[in-house]
Amino acid sequence: MPREKILFAGGGTTKRWKVLLALRILALIATLAAAIVMGLNKETKTLVVATIGTVPIKATLTAKFQDTPAFVFFVIANAMVSFHNLLMIGLHIFSRKLECKGFRLLSVAILDMLNAALVSAAANGAVFIAELGQNGNKHAKWNKVCDRFSIYCDHGRGALIAAFSGVILMLLVSAVSISRLSIYSKKSSTSTAAAVASP
Amino acid sequence: MAKLTKRIGALVLRLAAFGAALAALIVMVTSRERASFFAVSLEAKYTDMAAFKYFVIANAFVSVYSFLVLFLPKESLLWKFVVVLDLVMTMLLTSSLSAALAVAQVGKKGNANAGWLPICGQVPKFCDQVTGALIAGFVALVLYVLLLLYSLHSVVDPFLLQKS
Numbered sequence: 001m002p003r004e005k006i007l008f009a010g011g012g013t014t015k016r017w018k019v020l021l022a023l024r025i026l027a028l029i030a031t032l033a034a035a036i037v038m039g040l041n042k043e044t045k046t047l048v049v050a051t052i053g054t055v056p057i058k059a060t061l062t063a064k065f066q067d068t069p070a071f072v073f074f075v076i077a078n079a080m081v082s083f084h085n086l087l088m089i090g091l092h093i094f095s096r097k098l099e100c101k102g103f104r105l106l107s108v109a110i111l112d113m114l115n116a117a118l119v120s121a122a123a124n125g126a127v128f129i130a131e132l133g134q135n136g137n138k139h140a141k142w143n144k145v146c147d148r149f150s151i152y153c154d155h156g157r158g159a160l161i162a163a164f165s166g167v168i169l170m171l172l173v174s175a176v177s178i179s180r181l182s183i184y185s186k187k188s189s190t191s192t193a194a195a196v197a198s199p
Numbered sequence: 200m201a202k203l204t205k206r207i208g209a210l211v212l213r214l215a216a217f218g219a220a221l222a223a224l225i226v227m228v229t230s231r232e233r234a235s236f237f238a239v240s241l242e243a244k245y246t247d248m249a250a251f252k253y254f255v256i257a258n259a260f261v262s263v264y265s266f267l268v269l270f271l272p273k274e275s276l277l278w279k280f281v282v283v284l285d286l287v288m289t290m291l292l293t294s295s296l297s298a299a300l301a302v303a304q305v306g307k308k309g310n311a312n313a314g315w316l317p318i319c320g321q322v323p324k325f326c327d328q329v330t331g332a333l334i335a336g337f338v339a340l341v342l343y344v345l346l347l348l349y350s351l352h353s354v355v356d357p358f359l360l361q362k363s
Contacts, residue, residue, distance in 0.1 A: 124298045
């Protein structure tokens with residue numbers, strides 16, 4: 001019985017534990033960076049809008065992320081996923097003391113999968129809108145934005161790269177969480193079979 | 200007997216997901232409208248927007264994958280891969296739906312700050328069909344999330360649900 005307790009303890013120093021912790025920290029950094037860079041994305045420029053005679057009329061235009069609902073969703077979703085990763089890192093570090101219960105591993109695996117889907121939705125929604133801003137669309141007569149607001153577009157590009165690395169990292173985190181759950185359930189089913197077989 | 204009903208339920212769910220993804224694909228591909236005003240005729244089709252092309256491709260992947268998994272035998276070792284592939288397909292579905300929805304929202308409401316005018320007033324039938332395709336894509340996504348949870352449960356058999 002005490003040997004099984006050691007088997008089912010949090011598995012504090014196994015390689016899988018360390019790999020999962022490292023992946024979660026990287027995913028936290030990536031999604032947090034994406035949320036912050038896009039959240040602070042703002043550029044104000046004074047442009048010549050029209051010319052009456054020889055007098056150019058200037059207007060001050062601001063490009064900010066709140067203009068586009070896709071970018072608002074991007075910031076909110078990345079903030080949510082980084083918060084989830086923060087909570088899971090805390091749970092992971094303290095899981096050395098806690099006993100491994102199946103429900104905790106299952107809920108962590110499910111939450112990781114749902115958050116992976118969320119961050120992939122956010123990153124892709126934003127990248128297609130950014131492509132529209134970069135290239136415009138002849139058919140819909142939407143003109144480019146990036147030639148006038150180049151700093152806004154640069155920051156947006158950086159946030160998108162961070163978000164996509166966050167997507168790949170969240171996929172890896174989900175895969176490792178599922179493998180942890182599978183290893184635990186195999187261990188528990190063989191141990192209960194052994195307990196039943198040897199009274 | 201309970202196992203059989205569970206298995207049939209899973210098959211029905213996957214068939215429904217396949218149907219929804221296929222419907223989204225077909226409705227988006229057949230959306231095409233020609234509008235003309237002031238002797239200028241413009242044709243709106245799904246290839247105009249990159250996001251709609253990605254939506255079609257992603258739903259094609261999901262349909263083909265669902266169709267193939269329908270025929271997977273129960274005791275095959277590939278069910279472990281089905282869990283991860285289901286997750287990848289769910290991520291594909293969410294990303295394609297989000298991209299198409301973002302672009303369709305700009306098409307419907309426009310973007311005043313960027314000077315982008317809405318196009319739905321000129322091609323209303325195209326807009327309606329795109330909306331229908333997006334709804335079918337959303338149904339496929341919901342069904343896929345349920346399928347993901349089910350395949351996780353059937354492969355891993357977590358401790359909570361196992362009777363010792």
